[in-house]
Amino acid sequence: MGPVLAGVLQLLALIAALALAHKPLGTYIARVYSSDKHWRVEKWIYRGIGADPDTQMRWPAYLRGVLAFSAVGVLFLYLLQRLQGVLPGSLGFSSIDPDQAFNTAVSFVTNTNWQSYYGEQAMGHVVQTAGLAVQNFVSAAVGIAVAVALVRGFARSRTGELGNFWSDLVRGVIRILVPVAFVAAIVLVACGVIQNFSGIHEVGQFMGGQQQWNGGAVASQEAIKELGTNGGGYFNANSAHPFENPTPFSNLFEIFLILVIPFSLTRTFGLMVGSVKQGYAILATMATIWLGFTALMMWTEFAHHGPALQIAGGAYEGKEVRFGVGGSSIFAVATTLTSTGAVDSFHSSFTGLGGGITMAGMMLGEIAPGGTGSGLYGMLIMAIIAVFIAGLMVGRTPEYLGKKIGTREIKLAACYILITPALVLVLTAIAMALPTPANSMTNSGAHGFSEILYAYTSASNNNGSAFAGLNADTQWFNTTLGIAMLLGRFLPMIFVLALAGSLAGQQPVPVTAGTLRTEKPLFTGLLVGAILIITGLTYFPALALGPLAEGLAS
Numbered sequence: 001m002g003p004v005l006a007g008v009l010q011l012l013a014l015i016a017a018l019a020l021a022h023k024p025l026g027t028y029i030a031r032v033y034s035s036d037k038h039w040r041v042e043k044w045i046y047r048g049i050g051a052d053p054d055t056q057m058r059w060p061a062y063l064r065g066v067l068a069f070s071a072v073g074v075l076f077l078y079l080l081q082r083l084q085g086v087l088p089g090s091l092g093f094s095s096i097d098p099d100q101a102f103n104t105a106v107s108f109v110t111n112t113n114w115q116s117y118y119g120e121q122a123m124g125h126v127v128q129t130a131g132l133a134v135q136n137f138v139s140a141a142v143g144i145a146v147a148v149a150l151v152r153g154f155a156r157s158r159t160g161e162l163g164n165f166w167s168d169l170v171r172g173v174i175r176i177l178v179p180v181a182f183v184a185a186i187v188l189v190a191c192g193v194i195q196n197f198s199g200i201h202e203v204g205q206f207m208g209g210q211q212q213w214n215g216g217a218v219a220s221q222e223a224i225k226e227l228g229t230n231g232g233g234y235f236n237a238n239s240a241h242p243f244e245n246p247t248p249f250s251n252l253f254e255i256f257l258i259l260v261i262p263f264s265l266t267r268t269f270g271l272m273v274g275s276v277k278q279g280y281a282i283l284a285t286m287a288t289i290w291l292g293f294t295a296l297m298m299w300t301e302f303a304h305h306g307p308a309l310q311i312a313g314g315a316y317e318g319k320e321v322r323f324g325v326g327g328s329s330i331f332a333v334a335t336t337l338t339s340t341g342a343v344d345s346f347h348s349s350f351t352g353l354g355g356g357i358t359m360a361g362m363m364l365g366e367i368a369p370g371g372t373g374s375g376l377y378g379m380l381i382m383a384i385i386a387v388f389i390a391g392l393m394v395g396r397t398p399e400y401l402g403k404k405i406g407t408r409e410i411k412l413a414a415c416y417i418l419i420t421p422a423l424v425l426v427l428t429a430i431a432m433a434l435p436t437p438a439n440s441m442t443n444s445g446a447h448g449f450s451e452i453l454y455a456y457t458s459a460s461n462n463n464g465s466a467f468a469g470l471n472a473d474t475q476w477f478n479t480t481l482g483i484a485m486l487l488g489r490f491l492p493m494i495f496v497l498a499l500a501g502s503l504a505g506q507q508p509v510p511v512t513a514g515t516l517r518t519e520k521p522l523f524t525g526l527l528v529g530a531i532l533i534i535t536g537l538t539y540f541p542a543l544a545l546g547p548l549a550e551g552l553a554s
Contacts, residue, residue, distance in 0.1 A: 004302055007326015010252055011294060014259075014330065021260050026267025026279075032175045033148045033168060034272065042170050053167035058160040059501030062149055065165035066142060066493060070109050073135060077105040080131045081123075090124035091200055091214055103478040108135035110489035111143055111371060113225070113232030113341050113464035114481060116473040120214055120235045125197050132232060133221045137181075140228030141172030143339075143373030146493050147265065150377045151272045153500030154401045160505045162497070176261075177228060184223035184257055191250035194243045195219040218243055226257035229371040231341030231464040239331070239344040240320050251323050251344055255334045262286075262338055262369035265376045273401055277519035282379055284524045289368035289531065290337055293361055297329040300354040300551075318349025318468075329354075336361035339371030341464025348451070348468035355467065356547030359454055362461045363539045364531060365420065371462065377496050383518070384413045384499075386530040390516050390523075399515060402508040409502055416495040421538045423460040423484050428453050428542065430480075437476050442469035446553070450546035455481060460488035 038046070038053055046053050057065070080087075081096035081104060096104065100116060107114040108131070117123070123132070145168035152162050189195050198215030218234045222244050225232060239245040245254060263283065270279020302325055319328040328345040335342050336358040347358045361368075367378040384400055388410050391398030398405040405413075431437040431452050441448040447469075454467035459481040466472065472481065517523065 003324050003326060004298075006324060007298055007302075007329065010248075010327055011298075011330055014252060014255060017256050018259055018263055021256075022264050022267060022283075025260060026264040027271065029144075029176060029261075029264060029268040030271040032171050033163075033268070038167075039174065042167075042174055045170050045174075046166065049166065051164075051166035053164050053170070055164055056161035057164055059149075059162055059497040062162050062165045063494060063497045065169075066146065066497075067490065069138075069165075069169065070142065070490070073109040073138065074105045077108060077131045077135060078102060080127055081105065084124055084127050087124065087126045089126045089197070093122055093124050096122065099475045099478040100473060103482040104132075106482040106485050107464065108132050108230070108232060109139055110462050110485045111139035111228070111230060111339060111374070112459060112462040112485045112489070113230045114459055114466070114472075114485065115232055115236075115464070116478055116481075118236040119233055125216060128221065128234065129217050133217070133224065136221065136224040136228050136230040136232070137173050137177050138169065140177060140224070140230065140372040141169050143229075143371055144172045144176070144261075144265070145169050145373065146496055147373035147376040148268075148272075150380060150496050150500040150503075151269050153503035154380075154403060155273045156504045157402075157506060157508050160501050162500050162504060177224065181220070181223040181227050184227060184253075185220045187253060188219040188222055188250060191253070192242075192246035193219040193222055193250065213243075222254070223257065226254045226340065226342060227261065227372075229258060229262065229338045229340040229375075231335065231339075231343075233342065239342045240346075245344055246322075248323055248327060251327050251331065254342070254344075255331050258334045258338055258340050258342070259290075259369060261372050262375040265373070266369075269376060269380075275401075275519065278401065281519045281524050281527075282376075282383070284521070285527045285531075286367070286369040286375070286379060288524070288528055289364070290333065293337060293357060293368070294330055294333045297333050297354055297357050298326060300351050300357065301325045301329050303351070318346035320344060332358055333361060335465060336463060337364070337366060337368045337370070339366045339374055339462045339464070341458065343465050346468045347454070347465065348447075352446075352547050352549075352551030352553070355450060355454075356543055356551060358465070359450070359457055359543065359547060360535070360539070362457045362463050363421075363424075363543075364535050365417070366461050366463060367531070374462070378416075378492075381413050381416045381496070381499075382531050382534075383527055384409065385417065385534070386523070386527045387516055387518065388413075389530055390526060394514075396514055399509050400518060402511070403503045403506050404509055409499060412495045412499040412502070416492050416499075417534065419491045419495075420460050420488055423488055424453075424456045424539075425542060427456045427460070427480055427484055431456070431476075434476075436474075440471040440474055440477065442471070446546050446549040450550065453542055453546050456484055459484040462489050 081101040085095040149162040196215040200214040235241040266279045266283040270276040331344045369375045387398040387400045451470040
């Protein structure tokens, strides 16, 4: 079997698995957030945190819950790292430096999981499990909660109430993420992923010295790392490490975990707003972009430029031979079109155009299908922009799902789509203008520029993957990337929740002959076009200086 055919068959198997999971999982999630009953364990948690799960919140109160919970999470994880040296199960590792502890705490709380450290050489069992793994669950649940609040904004009328943040948070963890991750961890253990709490031990000679490995609860963290679109690896090599991702099947299964909740949430959306067809329109938009990017990535990596690549059968540099070019390409697109950031190959060693595709996937806003929750609310914001554009074309006040998109709504949507590009481009420009940040680049020219552009694109979009080659463990990058992660996560959430509150307070508009049918393929095409055009106009000059210049020169 040729490598191209193997890649295509993996893609088809992945599509089939996602199609099978879409309806049952999407329906189950809708029931979770529509139920008025509380499980016993959930009641215990509510008592412990002093929350009333039946109190309805308007958007400012919902936002305060999101920000307060996240702030406590940052403080707790920061202190846990700073105290690591005196904690049990630290494997002898010292406490983390302040700037790196800040960067890592912000990274995991914002669902970014950017890592400027070597996991197996810096973090002990307590920090990995009680700190990082816990944030993998709750940060993903926060994203789903905000998405559900926006969906309720469309579904409800003449009220500003969006539900209860604490109830949405707890249900997301207890009823969705924990049970699915539990099953996924068992599958990964069966595939060969390790799960233990062993210490550091010698495994033999390597390049004239002793090679050491430490164990860990890798399978359980790997499961939620992918399922919650987190991405932080237990080991520095992330999902290219055989302890995290040992076989081609585990590789495909991890890609499935990355995509299954974001794609299934489109059905949840359709059920909660009372029109499954609306969910299918959003799903079709996400799937079109995802398949297009995957096909383009596989083509660039199988293009056989030069005799070395022709002999190898593809661009194998930086890729694991057990996954091949096809599996690595599918993984790279899945992880950058979502907010995952996990890698099973080094994106820096992709072809010039291939590296550009990974960056462009993040620059879209990671909405195809995007992160757990963040992908859905990001796509709905783009849908509002699309109906606004359509309204301008025909001279009619735009409407979406029976809600008028007026001045307030379009301003909030515009702020949402502008904040992330502003962070990426401004911080990249500052880093390139100053002498110190540029010293962290391994490469010069277009590829070196791509290293810094990728870093700020990844941080601001809460992705977390790295282009490799950039030494990001400096005070400058730890601080500025941490700030980018904070602003890139919570400023958009402010606009999303404010928009949800505005929509929930409206009176529904009746459907007329002039209403844009947003469940039709025509709207899907309009939405895809709007996303690509807006992204292209925003980022094309920066991409032209980096990956496009490198790709055209090769």
